[in-house]
Amino acid sequence: MSQVIILVDDPADWAAYYPTRHLLSARDYLQAASPVCTDKKVQVINLCRAYKYLSPGYYCSLLAEARGQRVMPSVRTVNDLSRKALYGLHFGSFEQALDRAMKKQGDDAARLTLTLYFGHTEQEGLAELGRQIFDQLPCPILRVAFRRRDDEWTLESIRTVSLKQLKNSEEDLFARALEQFNARVWRNPRRRRGDRYELAMLVDEQEALPPSNRTALKRFIKAGRELGIKVDPIGRDDYARLGEYDGLFIRETTGIDHHTYQFARKAEQEGMVVIDDPGSILRCTNKIYLAELMQANKVPVPPTAFVFDDSDAQVDRLIEELGLPMVLKIPDGSFSRGISKVADRDGLRQALGEHLKQSSVVLAQAFMYTDYDWRIGVLNHRPLFACQYFMSKGHWQIYHHKAGGKTTSGGFRSLAVRDVPPKVLRTALKAARMMGNGLYGVDLKQSGDEVVVIEVNDNPNVDAGVEDLWLGEDLYRQIMLEFLRRLEAKRLGLPLF
Structure with missing residues (x-):
């Protein structure tokens, strides 16, 4: 277990808590009076009274990072907390989460103050909100104030709290949270003898339609083990531990306003x-970005238009340009959600109104019926697997989300990459190249000699019994080999290619 250093301005601030040999004054730490102060394996919890620019608390976090130590709060968090213009960027989704929580409790208060100890709060129904705030702004103690205006919650202020400001009951809450935090965050995963690297695999066991089923996850772990990579499944609560690993593999449906994106950014x-x-x-x-990028680079997509309102002029323009039926999509839908097919003018007008409630821009595309969609898996510009996904029975999409939450899907057929029509393969590889050098699933439709890209998925399905039917265990091995190649390149200071 890594050693922990707790930093305070004055050791007397710690008098209310249990004795610890890990306590150091800010002065001793800054002057490196103890050898452990420069040990890269040390974990630092900075509990100085203030973190303002050029204060001892600020310098403690700054020097901890310079010494290669993990520190809370980081300099980035300290800077984010310094001005509302910065920390306010984090809080749009949190205000919505607070609004939902307060409505659920039937609370009509005009103000709310939330004190967080390593993200924990004792206030009923707000534990998830506290965790979200901590994920974005990891800091030992925060006091967050919200205010209700026009029946909506807005962030009023957020500030750090020192140990000296805590009352008796608050001291107890802080001590318990610190103990839990130490046990959960600073532990290091055991590296098996022979493991060269450790890879965190982010999963959500409760997700209804995950990108990899349980058998596939086990096969990733096995493939990694055979290559000397310890693959460790983690969840959203392990955000603060992420720096313990050499790499991150996201096997959870991603989103911009979602913890998966925060994990990717932190990694x-x-x-x-x-x-x-x-x-x-x-x-x-974002399907809007994708459609514009594909068209700008001459990658074929269905005839497409962007819609900003449901006026008669817009409706007439869409019918003239795209014809009927047509498909409407919100920018960030997934698994066939946020997509509707309209067959007449009235249906178009109604569907536009509904979609524009969710997004200020809606994507409209000409409808192109096929019995199946192609999915070409691409890893670092090379084709990895190929599947045909058939439409759900009696429906025009692969996934059919029925009333009551039930979802059905059509059948599938896995093929060798060499059996994919050359034009489908060329188009898929060109589309994936626009996205980067990661792992992508390119969805295409083919009608005769016409091939168009429907979307490119950054988090494609790799399920046991579906995408792996042709390659079997080698599919998982190839993905782990790419991680190994990148990890080795990083260790040697070589560029990725």
Whole structure:
């Protein structure tokens, strides 16, 4: 277990807590009076009274990072907390989460103050909100104030709290949270003898339609083990531990306003090898961006238009340009969600109104019926697997989301890459190249000699019994080999290619 150093301005601030040999004053730490102060394996919890620019607390975090130590709060967090213009960027989704929580509790208060100890709060129903805030702004103690205006919650202020400001009951809450945090965060995964690298695999066991089923996850772990990579499944609560690993493999459906994107960003900032990288998530999860990028680079897509309102003029323009039926999509839908097919003018007008409630821009495309969609898996510009996904029975999409939450899907057929029509393969590889050098699933439709790209997925399905039917265990091995290649290149300081 890595050693922990707790930093305070004055050791007397710690009088209310249990004795610890890990306590150091900020002065001793800054002057490196103890050899452990420069040990890269040390984990630093900075509990100085203030973190303002050029204060001892600020310098403690700054020098900890310079010494290669993990520190909380980081300099980036300290800077984000310094001005509302910076920390306010984090809080759009949190205000919505607070609004939902308060409505659920039937609370009509005008103000709310939330004190967080390593992300923990004792306030009923707000534990998830506290965890989200901590994920974005990891800091030992935060006091967050919200205010209700026009029946919506807005962030009023957020500030750090020192140990000296805590009351008796708050001291107890802090002590418990610190103990839990130490046990959970600073532990290091055991590296098996012979393991060269450790790879975090982000999964959500509760996800209804995950990108990899349980058998596939086990096969990733096995393939990694055979190559000397310890693959460790982690969840969203392991955000603060991410820096312990050499790489990150996201096997959970991604989204921009989602913890998966925050994991990808943190991994990239830590210098880790990461798939899906945050750039790929940004590019792939927005269908508006994807359609514009494909058209700008002459990658064929269905006839497409962007829609900003449901006026008569817009409706007439769409019918003239795309014809009927047509398909409407919100930019960030996935698994056939947020997509509707309209067959007449009234249906188009109604569907536009519904979609524009979710997004200020809606994507409209000419409808192109096929019995199946192609999915070409691409890894670092090379084709990896090929599947045909057939439409759900009696439906025009692969996934049919029925009333009551039930989802059905059509059949599939896995093929050798060599059996894919050359034009389908060329188009898929060109589309994937626009996204980056990660792992992608390119969805295409083929009608006669016409091939068009429907979307590029940054987090493609790799399920046991579906995508792996042709390659078997070698599919998982090839993906782990790419991680190994990147990890080795990073270790040797070589560029990726």
